[in-house]
Amino acid sequence: MTWRTGCVMWAHKRQKGIFLLLLLAILTLLGGVAEAALPTDEGKADVWRIITLQSYNSRLVTLSTALLGVTSGLVGVFLLLRKRSLMGDALSHATYPGIGLAFLIMTCLGGEGKWLPGLLLGASITGVVGVILVSAIRHTTLLKDDAAMGIILGVFFGAGAAIMKMVSNLPGADAAGMDGFVYGTAASLIFGDFVLILAVTAFVCGAAILLIKEFTLVCFDESFAISQGWPALRLDLAMLALVTAVTVVGLQAVGLVLIIAFLIIPAAAARFWTHKLHVMLWLAASIGGASGWLGSSLSSLLVDLPTGAVIVLVAATIFMLSMLFGFARGILPRAVRQTRLRRKVGKQHLLRAIYEILERDQPDTAEPVSNLPIDLELLALHRSWSSAELQRLLRRARGEDHLEDELPGKVRLSESGFGEAARVTRNHRLWELYLIRYADIAPSHVDRDADLVEHVLDADIVRQLELELRGQPVRVFVPPSPHLINQPSG
Secondary structure, eight states: OOHHHHHHHHHHHHHHHHHHHHHHHHHHHHHHHHHHHOOSHHHHHHHHHHHTTOSHHHHHHHHHHHHHHHHHHHHHHHHHHTTOTTHHHHHHHHHHHHHHHHHHHHHHTTSOTTOHHHHHHHHHHHHHHHHHHHHHHHHHSSOOHHHHHHHHHHHHHHHHHHHHHHHHTSTTOOOTTTTHHHHOOGGGOOHHHHHHHHHHHHHHHHHHHHTHHHHHHHHHOHHHHHHTTOOHHHHHHHHHHHHHHHHHHTHHHHHHHHHHHHHHHHHHHHHTTOSOHHHHHHHHHHHHHHHHHHHHHHHHHSTTSOHHHHHHHHHHHHHHHHHHHOTTTOHHHHHHHHHHHHHHHHHHHHHHHHHHHHHHHOOOTTSOOOOOOEEHHHHHHHHTOOHHHHHHHHHHHHHTTOEEOOSTTEEEEOHHHHHHHHHHHHHHHHHHHHHHHHSOOOTTTHHHHHHTTGGGOOHHHHHHHHHHHHSSOOSSOOOOOSSOTTSOOO
């Protein structure tokens, strides 16, 4: 195992560890809230009974919502990467008229209007119709995905509202409780609902795992997938079918209004932690499952709060923490990386400026560059630095032992600083020569372009540049500047 590989593995372990610590912190916080709301011994006993799933109803609701969260987080990743996060919203609203139509048909046939399998079948049919219409609008018109989803969302929800009004005014029909599909009634889940959610979870997770390569290809480069002969349209419809299945089974638990949050928030939170798809899928499923588990447990303790809303609030809390602390795209880690990059760029500009002045003052290229003291005024003029900016750069360079203490008004590189300055200048020159030779950039304009890239050149890229430009590796040679050094650079 190389040092670099070990560092990468350690970073991944650290990432998972911090994520688990955040979940533990959230659990502790929610436990504290529950304990504050239920300060009595009886209330604390209820907390323990619910957390350990001793209550049958709580166990059923918690496991069902956790499974739904895992499935929603998994398929939500593909929606997010496909830039179709609103598709869940469109599909959830597309199921609304199907519920009303199923109720009307079953009532007119003399059956039980609120028979759950019939209602879910109706929701599935209109959901599939919504998927087909979105795909048809996208592929047969010039409208984009957002316009197509907005049209389907508005039309189907309007139709659903009208049908539900007809259902409520139907003589002799018991439509009470039908609004539960809008806001969710997780507390009313029965064992049959749990079995259905478990079956859908197994099917969706299995299909997503089997088609992960194909889904990834369609999400990241649909045009390439089509050019390689992949059935992109059928894969797209299969992906949307999985979303439809999750949406339909999630109606009773969190409702069609909040199912969109279950589909988007876990995936969006996971995106802040990683750039790897398989890690993102694992994190999104974990966040969704944890949100369902913690939200259901908390709503069982605080009976006045609806389960679906609490689940979404817990997911939103995890999202906010991920947005702040996520290693890949979190606000704070990104700010730290940007600060480090700015300091690295400033340090490298300072070292290269000193080396170029030494090189300019020693025109004999046959002799190696000598490490001599230089004037600070000359250094400031070389890069057009202000006095305050130059002093800040010098303090950071001294802090890294790249500079030696010299007479007032002068500066001199240390042994390590001189070696680093030569390396930085060498990388800059190699990139300049590459741009001149292969990008046809004029030598008088290449300095600024090289400044934008030289700070991210790793050892492998430098080695490839050496081989490309010279035909063999070069160890210590610093190529001469292709432009005048005394010309200030940007």
